[in-house]
Amino acid sequence: MTNEELAKHIRVNPSILSADFGYIADEVKRLEDAGADEIHIDIMDGHFVPNLTMGPKMCAAINSATDLFLDVHIMAYNPFDYIERFVQSGADRITFHLEATEDVEDTLNFIRKCNIEAGLAICPETSETLVTKYLDKCDLLLLMTVHPGFGGQEFIPDVLEKVSMMRSICDKINLRKGGKTGEGLPPFDIQVDGGINKETAKRCFDAGANVFVAGSSIFAAPTLKEGIDNLKEASRG
Numbered sequence: 500m501t502n503e504e505l506a507k508h509i510r511v512n513p514s515i516l517s518a519d520f521g522y523i524a525d526e527v528k529r530l531e532d533a534g535a536d537e538i539h540i541d542i543m544d545g546h547f548v549p550n551l552t553m554g555p556k557m558c559a560a561i562n563s564a565t566d567l568f569l570d571v572h573i574m575a576y577n578p579f580d581y582i583e584r585f586v587q588s589g590a591d592r593i594t595f596h597l598e599a600t601e602d603v604e605d606t607l608n609f610i611r612k613c614n615i616e617a618g619l620a621i622c623p624e625t626s627e628t629l630v631t632k633y634l635d636k637c638d639l640l641l642l643m644t645v646h647p648g649f650g651g652q653e654f655i656p657d658v659l660e661k662v663s664m665m666r667s668i669c670d671k672i673n674l675r676k677g678g679k680t681g682e683g684l685p686p687f688d689i690q691v692d693g694g695i696n697k698e699t700a701k702r703c704f705d706a707g708a709n710v711f712v713a714g715s716s717i718f719a720a721p722t723l724k725e726g727i728d729n730l731k732e733a734s735r736g
Contacts, residue, residue: 500670500686500707506735508685510536510710511727512570514692515561516552516650517714523557524564533723537568537592539692539712542585544575547599548648555581555588562589570712572620572692574647575599579606586613594618594641594690597633598625607636616677618690622647627661631668635678638688639710640665644703645693651715654694659706665689666707697733704734 513535518526527538540558545551562569571590573581578595579602585593593610597603597619610617619633620641630640642661645652666689668674675684691703692712700711711730720726 500666502705505686505704505707505709508688508709509704509731509734510688511717511730512537512539512690512710512712513717513723513727514539514541514650514712514714516541517718520553520557523560527561527564527567529723530727531565531567534727535567535723537570538565539570539572539714540590542571542573542575542581543648547576547596548574550648555584558585558588558590568592570594570618572618572641572712573599579609582606582610582613586615590615592616592618592638594620594639596620596622596647597630598622603633604636607633611636611638621661623655623658627664630665634669634674634687635680638677639690640688641690641692641712642708643693644691644695644699647693652694654696654699656702658691659702662689662691662703662706662708695730697729700730701733709734 513530543550543552568591571593573595576599607617616638618639619637622643644658669687673680674687688710689708690710691708695711695713696716717726
């Protein structure tokens with residue numbers, strides 16, 4: 500996969516965790532107007548990660564405020580139990596953690612049976628070799644570039660090697676979007692999340708990532724559009 504081809508399929512997904520929850524509909528509209536490709540929604544249970552965030556009702560509120568693709572990231576044990584509620588709330592993709600369940604394949608299959616995309620995530624300390632056998636059942640692989648739980652953390656550069664390894668594996672088996680094989684299809688989606696800014700986005704892109712989740716760097720920019728554009732421009736070099 501050449502950088503030129505990958506650059507055509509870059510997406511920036513602002514994390515709604517950094518928004519002002521008191522004006523959530525307005526914040527979502529501002530992100531849409533600023534050129535966000537998707538809205539990333541972090542769901543935390545206070546057990547799998549040491550933080551609590553939002554639930555299906557917030558997802559439904561966001562869904563009612565936008566037509567953007569909703570990228571729901573579940574950081575919770577027993578993710579299977581959450582799927583139907585988030586599907587009903589408007590999720591377009593549900594990504595869960597390999598570390599959070601022993602029923603990885605069944606969970607991926609059930610998400611797809613609900614006619615939405617399925618993503619699989621791993622934490623920085625988890626070996627990327629553990630996800631290889633599930634790639635053809637995924638629409639996206641999320642490699643966390645911080646320890647999940649809180650925004651504003653520092654990027655962990657060791658994950659770049661994992662990104663590079665997974666892109667290399669996808670290229671070797673010609674795995675493309677949606678876990679399919681064949682020429683002419685878009686690249687398989689490799690997403691990074693945590694400490695993503697103009698500099699780290701460039702490093703992740705060079706390693707093989709094409710979907711970037713960012714909260715702090717986007718919402719701290721002079722404008723949301725500038726924050727989003729910075730990531731897209733950095734990724735394209």
